[in-house]
Amino acid sequence: MENITKWKILENYKTNQNIEFLERKQQSNQRIFKHLSHRVDYLNLKMSAIEVMFIMKARFDLLGLNGNRFGENVEKKCSFCSSNLIEDSFHLVGKCSKYRDLRMELLGKRELNEQEITDVLDGKKCSWKSLSQFIKKSLDIRKSLIG
Numbered sequence: 047m048e049n050i051t052k053w054k055i056l057e058n059y060k061t062n063q064n065i066e067f068l069e070r071k072q073q074s075n076q077r078i079f080k081h082l083s084h085r086v087d088y089l090n091l092k093m094s095a096i097e098v099m100f101i102m103k104a105r106f107d108l109l110g111l112n113g114n115r116f117g118e119n120v121e122k123k124c125s126f127c128s129s130n131l132i133e134d135s136f137h138l139v140g141k142c143s144k145y146r147d148l149r150m151e152l153l154g155k156r157e158l159n160e161q162e163i164t165d166v167l168d169g170k171k172c173s174w175k176s177l178s179q180f181i182k183k184s185l186d187i188r189k190s191l192i193g
């Protein structure tokens with residue numbers, strides 16, 4: 047039952063995505079996603095569909111962050127720290143100072159370098175469960191900051 051739910055999510059995910067949207071994402075996020083492994087196993091683990099969803103969204107950079115917004119005049123930089131960097135999965139998982147304590151608690155370091163971010167998103171540096179929790183909790187924090 048659990049696995050069926052996961053595959054349904056995957057299927058919905060694929061069919062609901064606008065092709066142009068995905069193409070633009072691929073162009074704008076080359077820096078992260080070309081480095082990620084495609085042989086990851088998080089769909090086969092005993093996690094809830096929601097937990098899997100957080101990992102998937104982070105890996106595809108579909109977390110609804112500033113950097114995921116389209117349009118010439120939208121603010122793509124992070125509004126939650128002073129780094130002046132684009133707010134994308136990469137920034138949220140490894141860099142943003144807003145989530146330092148959470149990162150320390152769940153991913154074992156206050157800040158991650160590019161290789162470490164890739165490893166985390168590939169499930170190599172910490173458990174999938176920890177990554178999923180980190181994504182969920184950081185999005186909760188982000189939401190509370192927006193108000």
Ligand SMILES: [Zn+2]
Nearest residue numbers: 124126127142
């Ligand atoms: Zn930031």
